[in-house]
Amino acid sequence: MSIPAKPSSSRAAEAIAACRVDPAAAAVELTDVSFAYDVRPILSGITMTIPRGKIVAIMGASGSGKTTILRLIGGQLRPKSGGVCVGGLSVPDLEPEGLYALRRKFGMLFQFGALFTDMSVFENIAFPMREHTELPEELIRDLVLMKLHAVGLRGAAHLMPAELSGGMARRVALARAIALDPMLVMYDEPFAGLDPISLGVIGQLIRRLNDALSITSVVVTHDVYESLKIVDYLYFVSEGRIVAAGTPEEVRASRDPFVRQFIDGAADGPVAFHYPAPAYREELFADVG
Amino acid sequence: MSAELTAGVAQWLRRIGGAVTGAASKLGFASRFLLAVLWHTPGAFRRMHLTLREIYFSGVLSLVIILMSGLFVGMVLSLQGYETLKRYGADEQLGILVALSLVRELGPVMSGLLFASRAGSAITAEIGLMKTTEQLAAMEMMAVDPLARVVAPRFWGGVISMPLLAALFSAFGIFGGYVVGVRLIGIDAGAFWGQMKAGVDVWPDVTNGIIKSFVFGIAVSLIAVFEGYDAKPTAEGVSSATTRTVVMSSLMILALDFVMTVFMFRGASVI
Amino acid sequence: MNRSAIDLWVGIFVAIGFGAIIFLALKVGNLVTLDSTPGYHLDASFDNIGGLKLRAPVKAAGVVVGRVEAVRLDTKVYDAVVTMRIDRQYEFTKDTIASINTSGLLGEVYIGLDAGGDSVMLKDGDRIKKTQSAVVIEKLISQFLFDKASGGAAGEAAPVKTVEKPAGETKK
Numbered sequence: 202m203s204i205p206a207k208p209s210s211s212r213a214a215e216a217i218a219a220c221r222v223d224p225a226a227a228a229v230e231l232t233d234v235s236f237a238y239d240v241r242p243i244l245s246g247i248t249m250t251i252p253r254g255k256i257v258a259i260m261g262a263s264g265s266g267k268t269t270i271l272r273l274i275g276g277q278l279r280p281k282s283g284g285v286c287v288g289g290l291s292v293p294d295l296e297p298e299g300l301y302a303l304r305r306k307f308g309m310l311f312q313f314g315a316l317f318t319d320m321s322v323f324e325n326i327a328f329p330m331r332e333h334t335e336l337p338e339e340l341i342r343d344l345v346l347m348k349l350h351a352v353g354l355r356g357a358a359h360l361m362p363a364e365l366s367g368g369m370a371r372r373v374a375l376a377r378a379i380a381l382d383p384m385l386v387m388y389d390e391p392f393a394g395l396d397p398i399s400l401g402v403i404g405q406l407i408r409r410l411n412d413a414l415s416i417t418s419v420v421v422t423h424d425v426y427e428s429l430k431i432v433d434y435l436y437f438v439s440e441g442r443i444v445a446a447g448t449p450e451e452v453r454a455s456r457d458p459f460v461r462q463f464i465d466g467a468a469d470g471p472v473a474f475h476y477p478a479p480a481y482r483e484e485l486f487a488d489v490g
Numbered sequence: 491m492s493a494e495l496t497a498g499v500a501q502w503l504r505r506i507g508g509a510v511t512g513a514a515s516k517l518g519f520a521s522r523f524l525l526a527v528l529w530h531t532p533g534a535f536r537r538m539h540l541t542l543r544e545i546y547f548s549g550v551l552s553l554v555i556i557l558m559s560g561l562f563v564g565m566v567l568s569l570q571g572y573e574t575l576k577r578y579g580a581d582e583q584l585g586i587l588v589a590l591s592l593v594r595e596l597g598p599v600m601s602g603l604l605f606a607s608r609a610g611s612a613i614t615a616e617i618g619l620m621k622t623t624e625q626l627a628a629m630e631m632m633a634v635d636p637l638a639r640v641v642a643p644r645f646w647g648g649v650i651s652m653p654l655l656a657a658l659f660s661a662f663g664i665f666g667g668y669v670v671g672v673r674l675i676g677i678d679a680g681a682f683w684g685q686m687k688a689g690v691d692v693w694p695d696v697t698n699g700i701i702k703s704f705v706f707g708i709a710v711s712l713i714a715v716f717e718g719y720d721a722k723p724t725a726e727g728v729s730s731a732t733t734r735t736v737v738m739s740s741l742m743i744l745a746l747d748f749v750m751t752v753f754m755f756r757g758a759s760v761i
Numbered sequence: 762m763n764r765s766a767i768d769l770w771v772g773i774f775v776a777i778g779f780g781a782i783i784f785l786a787l788k789v790g791n792l793v794t795l796d797s798t799p800g801y802h803l804d805a806s807f808d809n810i811g812g813l814k815l816r817a818p819v820k821a822a823g824v825v826v827g828r829v830e831a832v833r834l835d836t837k838v839y840d841a842v843v844t845m846r847i848d849r850q851y852e853f854t855k856d857t858i859a860s861i862n863t864s865g866l867l868g869e870v871y872i873g874l875d876a877g878g879d880s881v882m883l884k885d886g887d888r889i890k891k892t893q894s895a896v897v898i899e900k901l902i903s904q905f906l907f908d909k910a911s912g913g914a915a916g917e918a919a920p921v922k923t924v925e926k927p928a929g930e931t932k933k
Contacts, residue, residue: 549771
């Protein structure tokens with residue numbers, strides 16, 4: 202993480218002009234995006250559209266660059282090339298104030314919740330409200346309780362994050378993500394490490410909230426089973442490229458070897474089982490003769 | 491063999507060059523960081539309760555160690571000082587000895603070192619842990635600048651606490667010196683306080699001591715928040731960041747102390 | 762830890778911190794420095810100021826009445842010229858003697874003022890005419906040895922005559 206760097210000198214108007222996309226149709230549009238840490242390429246040629254009001258999953262093995270895509274959408278990283286348009290604005294060209302204004306319309310659920318450990322559950326959810334609105338405390342209290350009720354944790358309002366189980370913490374983080382009724386919610390591995398009941402709960406919440414609040418959701422995950430149950434569209438990413446895409450029905454019926462390996466959980470396929478190494482025979486008998 | 495040697499030397503030089511440029515860029519980053527923290531100061535004071543909370547955690551919770559250490563240092567100073575002064579028949583100067591040692595040097599420096607190890611490392615660990623558990627990233631994504639909300643209050647909490655702690659250290663030290671010198675050893679109380687009052691000037695002694703502790707506070711707080719913010723988001727990263735805070739703060743305090751002492755107290759004895 | 766408890770403790774902390782600072786300033790240090798009270802300046806020249814430092818006290822009858830503000834070398838007669846700042850409430854006669862003394866054997870060096878009986882008082886910027894330089898131990902010892910040597914050779918009757926000005930001689 203670094204101090205917010207100086208953006209390019211483009212003005213906000215240029216930022217809008219760069220996104221030649223109809224903001225009514227697509228909430229997020231990535232066009233031929235590539236990204237690299239110094240010389241190590243992470244993403245290349247990523248083009249994806251996330252329509253308004255839909256849930257889109259980005260799937261792939263660990264280290265395939267899925268979380269990087271989320272960071273590009275959120276403006277934490279700047280792409281080496283290509284365009285990132287969110288809500289009609291070109292994210293990499295925004296000035297810091299513009300970026301912060303845009304982020305107020307986002308919600309993000311981090312992998313393990315990222316709740317503020319020095320505050321109670323209530324205060325965690327009230328945090329964005331207190332920071333960005335001038336609402337009186339009584340109204341904030343009602344709103345917090347409503348959000349907590351939506352995720353089923355209204356009775357846990359006074360608990361501290363350390364006292365919550367993994368599933369409960371994830372739900373509180375979800376309530377915090379929707380605290381300001383965002384237009385876009387990003388989920389970073391929401392299903393990771395949860396028990397079956399919590400998995401079902403989180404999946405249901407993601408779907409219900411998306412429809413009830415008319416938000417757009419981007420879910421980065423590698424949980425095939427839960428995703429297929431709730432999402433509208435899937436993108437498969439492998440080694441920084443999109444290798445497959447489709448609706449859940451298309452994906453289930455797909456013959457693409459990568460998709461098949463992923464869904465079936467096969468040990469070997471397009472994603473190789475063996476890490477690159479010299480030939481086995483050569484290495485074992487290296488010092489002989 | 492010569493090719494190997496050249497390659498080895500070249501690599502060694504490259505490592506030194508890398509270390510120097512690394513240190514230089516870290517220094518540059520730290521300076522920009524300081525400016526960013528100062529820039530967000532109004533935000534820290536607008537959320538006054540945050541800064542007060544940090545003054546509590548840095549200052550109030552350091553009171554026990556500071557006061558106890560001050561007391562013991564003062565008592566030992568008195569004990570050791572008396573033995574040496576007695577040889578020259580100057581044992582009535584004990585008051586001045588204890589007071590000047592504490593107010594000019596030991597108060598600011600020792601309380602600075604104690605503060606760095608107790609509060610400085612705690613601040614670094616806290617910020618580093620928040621970075622590791624993505625709390626800082628979450629704050630950024632919620633369009634709240636962590637520099638204003640997390641870093642600046644802790645910085646100012648430290649800067650405000652330090653001079654107060656240094657003064658308390660000196661005061662308790664002098665009291666400890668009084669207890670040992672007058673009550674235990676039996677020096678005349680009037681001579682103790684009288685000589686002290688005559689020998690300790692508010693300017694330059696007391697005020698320079700306060701200026702020193704203020705500078706130390708800035709240095710320690712800056713290093714603490716910077717190392718926390720810059721820590722690698724792993725367990726080892728946070729732990730080495732805390733160690734670095736204590737080590738760098740201590741070295742900075744001693745170096746700054748020397749530089750300031752040269753400027754402040756040179757004038758008093760030079761015509 | 763709720764907010765009011767934190768506020769209370771922080772308030773106590775800041776209060777005792779400032780209390781400590783005030784304690785150091787008043788009880789430990791001499792806050793009543795004459796730099797703030799109105800004063801006037803007097804000059805005095807000495808053969809040798811010994812260990813006199815800047816900000817050394819100026820005392821009359823043991824009471825601190827001022828401070829040494831500046832010291833410079835007069836290159837015309839190679840004397841030390843000391844500028845003193847005296848508290849305005851104390852006036853001294855024109856025939857006051859300024860001498861450089863040491864408080865105790867290891868004590869600090871200060872300027873002592875002995876007022877005379879003149880009716881005219883010294884004003885701001887005046888020069889004290891009568892001064893007594895510092896006692897320099899080395900000169901005292903060498904004079905003592907010289908006296909001993911010359912007294913022993915020429916007999917007790919011969920008066921002591923020294924080439925160099927002995928320390929302690931009044932300067933007109």
